[in-house]
Amino acid sequence: xxxxxxxxxxxxxxxxxxxxxxxxxxxxxxxxxxxxxxxxxxxxxxxxxxxxxxxxxxxxxxxxxxxxxxxxxxxxxxxxxxxxxxxxxxxxxxxxxxxxxxxxxxxxxxxxxxxxxxxxxxxxxxxxxxxxxxxxxxxxxxxxxxxxxxxxxxxxxxxxxxxxxxxxxxxxxxxxxxxxxxxxxxxxxxxxxxxxxxxxxxxxxxxxxxxxxxxxxxxxxxxxxxxxxxxxxxxxxxxxxxxxxxxxxxxxxxxxxxxxxxxxxxxxxxxxxxxxxxxxxxxxxxxxxxxxxxxxxxxxxxxxxx
Amino acid sequence: xxxxxxxxxxxxxxxxxxxxxxxxxxxxxxxxxxxxxxxxxxxxxxxxxxxxxxxxxxxxxxxxxxxxxxxxxxxxxxxxxxxxxxxxxxxxxxxxxxxxxxxxxxxxxxxxxxxxxxxxxxxxxxxxxxxxxxxxxxxxxxxxxxxxxxxxxxxxxxxxxxxxxxxxxxxxxxxxxxxxxxxxxxxxxxxxxxxxxxxxxxxxxxxxxxxxxxxxxxxxxxxxxxxxxxxxxxxxxxxxxxxxxxxxxxxxxxxxxxxxxxxx
Numbered sequence: 380x381x382x383x384x385x386x387x388x389x390x391x392x393x394x395x396x397x398x399x400x401x402x403x404x405x406x407x408x409x410x411x412x413x414x415x416x417x418x419x420x421x422x423x424x425x426x427x428x429x430x431x432x433x434x435x436x437x438x439x440x441x442x443x444x445x446x447x448x449x450x451x452x453x454x455x456x457x458x459x460x461x462x463x464x465x466x467x468x469x470x471x472x473x474x475x476x477x478x479x480x481x482x483x484x485x486x487x488x489x490x491x492x493x494x495x496x497x498x499x500x501x502x503x504x505x506x507x508x509x510x511x512x513x514x515x516x517x518x519x520x521x522x523x524x525x526x527x528x529x530x531x532x533x534x535x536x537x538x539x540x541x542x543x544x545x546x547x548x549x550x551x552x553x554x555x556x557x558x559x560x561x562x563x564x565x566x567x568x569x570x571x572x573x574x575x576x577x578x579x580x581x582x583x584x585x586x587x588x589x590x591x592x593x594x595x596x597x598x599x600x601x602x603x604x605x606x607x608x609x610x611x612x613x614x615x616x617x618x619x620x621x622x623x624x625x626x627x628x629x630x631x632x633x634x635x636x637x638x639x640x641x642x643x644x645x646x647x648x649x650x651x652x653x654x655x656x657x658x659x660x661x662x663x664x665x666x667x668x669x670x671x672x673x674x675x676x677x678x679x680x681x682x683x684x685x
Numbered sequence: 686x687x688x689x690x691x692x693x694x695x696x697x698x699x700x701x702x703x704x705x706x707x708x709x710x711x712x713x714x715x716x717x718x719x720x721x722x723x724x725x726x727x728x729x730x731x732x733x734x735x736x737x738x739x740x741x742x743x744x745x746x747x748x749x750x751x752x753x754x755x756x757x758x759x760x761x762x763x764x765x766x767x768x769x770x771x772x773x774x775x776x777x778x779x780x781x782x783x784x785x786x787x788x789x790x791x792x793x794x795x796x797x798x799x800x801x802x803x804x805x806x807x808x809x810x811x812x813x814x815x816x817x818x819x820x821x822x823x824x825x826x827x828x829x830x831x832x833x834x835x836x837x838x839x840x841x842x843x844x845x846x847x848x849x850x851x852x853x854x855x856x857x858x859x860x861x862x863x864x865x866x867x868x869x870x871x872x873x874x875x876x877x878x879x880x881x882x883x884x885x886x887x888x889x890x891x892x893x894x895x896x897x898x899x900x901x902x903x904x905x906x907x908x909x910x911x912x913x914x915x916x917x918x919x920x921x922x923x924x925x926x927x928x929x930x931x932x933x934x935x936x937x938x939x940x941x942x943x944x945x946x947x948x949x
Binding site: 412413414415416417419420421423424426427428430431432433434435438480481483484486487488490499502503505506508509510511512513514515516517518519520521523525526527555558559587612615616618619622623633636637640641646649650653656657660664 | 688689692693696697699700703704706707708710711712713714717725726727728766767768770771773774775777778779787790791793794796797798799800801802804805806807808809824825827828831835860885888889891892896906909910913914921922925928929932933936
């Protein structure tokens with residue numbers, strides 16, 4: 380790295396002054412420049428993030444008339460609870476399926492050599508720069524009634540099954556999108572496990588299965604917890620995948636919000652659903668942060684999961 | 686830890702299947718874009734370039750594509766400037782606790798479900814008559830892109846030796862010169878990857894865009910979304926293939942330029 384100063388002479392006098400000022404202001408608790416540097420970002424966040432969110436929350440108690448009627452509407456209608464329940468259920472299933480798929484994958488990464496491990500990591504990261512829209516579209520092609528998957532199943536004498544426009548399609552699409560969010564924390568956590576502990580246990584006579592379940596799995600548990608929470612939280616708020624691969628008859632909460640606001644102009648009702656989704660998301664994130672703090676403390680230093 | 690050959694092979698097969706599920710399904714859009722029939726049947730029976738022709742000759746697709754590129758470029762520039770300034774500001778801030786919570790605020794758009802922000806932004810833009818405006822798209826996408834810039838620039842700053850900046854200042858460089866000639870070259874990989882993330886974030890954004898579009902201004906993902914939900918037109922496969930190509934080229938160029946800098 381080169382520290383290049385093209386014209387030190389011209390700037391010397393001026394800079395000596397600046398340097399002196401900086402030294403003098405070093406004691407002050409707050410300098411002006413960090414505030415100025417942050418100002419554009421904070422203005423943007425205030426105007427296009429905080430204000431719109433506040434407006435959306437506000438509408439839940441203010442539209443069409445002030446009062447709690449939107450919350451009463453939510454509580455009274457069994458259909459609303461069904462949507463909420465389905466959303467939680469689909470998110471839970473996504474997390475469970477992701478865990479089943481990701482656990483052996485992450486373990487294989489840990490025990491592989493550096494080259495294979497790097498390749499496996501790239502495979503997990505590639506989906507991050509593939510558009511969600513395109514991936515959902517690809518699943519529509521594969522899972523449609525006369526699609527490739529049903530064609531292959533027919534060869535085996537099975538089907539045809541209805542694989543899209545229902546919860547199955549939503550799950551397939553969501554699991555594929557969310558899988559990296561499970562693999563990464565799992566890998567981070569497993570990589571911190573001292574594999575010599577397993578050697579020690581097997582030298583003391585434990586069978587491989589026993590040392591895996593009794594030594595490795597408990598030590599890799601933080602990754603399981605944070606990965607599952609991460610997937611669950613994101614699954615709750617998914618919109619594109621359920622909208623394209625699911626059906627209006629089996630809506631998730633995001634689709635319901637879209638329908639209320641964009642379809643029926645029921646701002647108050649849509650906002651109540653938004654508030655519920657936001658509260659659930661933030662509560663779970665708080666839990667995640669708490670657990671990560673705990674596991675970090677327990678692991679000493681580098682036990683952090685993400 | 687030693688594993689038996691059986692365990693290892695089983696894991697290999699399992700991981701291979703998972704990798705296949707992660708990567709392969711998306712690839713079907715590429716052969717599909719060359720189909721000769723107006724259907725989304727896969728595999729295609731015959732081949733043609735008519736859907737690419739359709740894409741380039743249809744003003745609706747072309748203007749959506751142009752809007753997307755333009756918005757994404759402006760968002761990348763804006764988010765990188767704003768996000769880099771904010772990251773440097775956060776690092777210089779002496780009250781660590783306040784800086785931490787400010788950073789959390791800047792990262793919040795990543796964790797809040799897009800649909801909630803979307804209805805809020807929709808409400809605000811509706812009042813301000815900003816629906817379907819270029820500025821509206823840029824602002825909404827920039828809010829989503831800034832967190833990625835902050836994350837990658839903050840990481841780069843953490844690995845940057847601050848004493849270099851101090852040395853430059855003591856040698857007579859003013860703040861702006863110090864930043865431009867010393868700090869910025871040092872954190873450039875982080876800034877570049879932040880800019881790339883910002884570009885891709887904007888280029889792929891669907892949820893907010895569906896709400897803030899208008900018949901006069903929409904972006905490519907919005908057009909694709911409408912096309913998927915309405916008709917079975919393989920033009921979308923051609924569009925998808927080109928988007929994948931474009932993003933891959935951008936990412937590859939970014940990675941390569943970073944590697945070259947490292948070697949210099």
